[in-house]
Structures are given as structure tokens and as C-alpha cells.
Amino acid sequence: MKKFAQILLIIFVATNITVNCKDKSKSAAVPEMHGTITFIRGSVLLNQSPATIGTQIKLSDSIEVKDKSTAVVQFSTNAMITIESNTNLVVKNLVQGADGIPSIALDQSRGSTFNKIVPGKANYTVNTPTITAGVRGTAFRVSQSEGQQGTEIELFTGKVALTKDGDNADKGAKQEETILEAGNKIVVTETEIKEPVKLKEAEIKNLERLNDIAMLPEQKLDKIERIDTLPQEEAKKIEKEMENQIVPEESHKILVEMEEEQAEPEVTLEDIKKQYGSLSKVTTKDGKTFVGAFKQVGGKFEIITVKGKEVVSATDIAKVQQLE
Secondary structure, three states: OHHHHHHHHHHHHHHHHHHHHHHHHHHHOOOOOOEEEEEEEOOEEEOOEEOOOOOEEOOOOEEEEOOOOEEEEEEOOOEEEEEOOOEEEEEEEEEEOOOOOEEEEEEEEEEEEEEEEOOOOOEEEEEOOOEEEEEOOOEEEEEEOOOOOOEEEEEEEOEEEEEEOOOOOOOOOOOOEEEEEOOEEEEEOOOOEOOOEEOOHHHHHHHHHHHOOOOOOHHHHHHHHOHHHOOHHHHHHHHHHHHHHHOOHHHHHHHHHHHHHOOOOOOOHHHHHHHHOOEEEEEEOOOOEEEEEEEEEOOEEEEEEOOEEEEEEHHHEEEEEEEO
């Protein structure tokens, strides 16, 4: 009987150790990290579907802000980003560190963003096709142009460490950082990091207005994340209340001006014909049709359409028909 009692005691202790280990494992698990859309004007897509106020942004999500549109995304109370017109982003890293400081990395393939990071509250990087900008406590604007113009970074406060993109850097060369100081801007092309220059007065004013866009405190951020659970009238009321707090009047004016400046010109087929001399109808093997001017570059077709440039592999082309 005594031996039986000892066996029961051993089982009891072993069971408790197992349960405690599981509990500790759960408590030590890294908390899930996400961003929240706190402001939208115009058309904003999340993973190619319409986004709304309160929508959560998670790892690997893609964000597209359309023409004459703006969005603001807040990452807890650590960092926020104002995404301007005609901008594409992908969330490449979004991890809550063991020390409570999140690591946030965004890939910006085109367009402009204003990034504001609370000092010491986030490890934050923005990657473009030509440069990686790494910061801790900084407010800066990143503009990525299509074509050869590259990336422009305007630094309002703090410092930014710039590292040339590995695909465009010299093979075998050591990747050195270029430190950009507040009040300056720099342009990075596929081939070089240009010398920093002082920001102009108008540029500083724009950055001031973008920096005035407010980060919501935790309580109000929680409230906006629950907005889709509320009755429609109450939700609209909260949206308006939050919009007034997030975007001050002067900041609102700057956003509208920037949207107009960055508006994509409306191109017609007649414009394309005048510029390139002729129009063609290109049909792919999977049934897609493109109308515009085209040229073959190596093994690819570049087709200029009213919606922009399309690139299609030559092996995927089924038919090319010249139009009158």
C-alpha cells in the first residue's frame, strides 16, 4: 500500500511539472503583433480587397493606396505610417520582441510614405528597390519613383542609417551605412547614393504637417479596432471623431495638396498613339488582352496601356494585331 502511495505521488508531481511547463510556455509565447488602419480617404486595398477603418494589418499583408487617396496605419503606440497616393507596401516583418520592442519592416515598391517612430519603441526599417532605411526614433518621408530616379528620403527628426540594396550594390563590396542627419534629404539611385542636401523651407513645412498627424493612445486605438462591431450610426460618429483627432486641419490641407501633386495623369489611347506612332492589340495564351503600344525587349514584351506599363513574357504571347 505504501509503495502504491509513493507511485501516486510520483505521478502527481510529474503531472504538475508538465502542466506548469506548458503554462510557462504559453506565458512566454511572443504576443501577436499587428497594425491598425486609423484613417482612410479615397480607395485603399488590403490584399487586393477594400480596406476600412479599424482593419488590422498583419505580417505579409500588402497595402495599395490608390490615386488621390491616403491611409494611416498605427502599430500599437510604437510607430505609425502615413501612406500617400499611388503607393504600394508589403509588411515583411512584424514581430513583438522579448523586450517588448517590436521589429517592423516594410517593403515600399513605389509611392510616398511618412514614417513616425517613437524613440526607443521600435526597430523599424523601410526597404525600397535601391535602399534600406533603418531607424529607432525618427520621422522621415520616403518617396520611391518608378524608373531610374530611385528613392528620395527627407529626414525631419532623428537619424536614418542607409544601406545600399544588395542586388544593386557592387558585388563583393562591404555594405557600409550612410547616416542621414535631420533637416537633410538624400537621393539613392540604382548606381549611387548621392550627397545629402538641406531641405527647402517648403519641404520642411510639408514634413511638419505630416508629423502633426497624431498617434492614437491605446484606449482610443482599441476603440477604433472594434468599430466594425458597432451599429452603423455609432461607427460613423466614432470615425468622424477620430479623424478630427488624427488629422489636424493644416495636415489635412497638405495631404490634399500632395494627392493632387501625385495624381496620375489620365492617359488615353490617342495620347499613346501620338507618342509611339501606332496601337496594337496583344492577346496572351491565357486569354488576357492588352491594347496599347508595345516593344519586345529580350524575351519580354513591354506594353504601354492607359493603366500603365505591362510586362509579358514573349512565350506567353498568342497574338499581336496592329490597330488602325
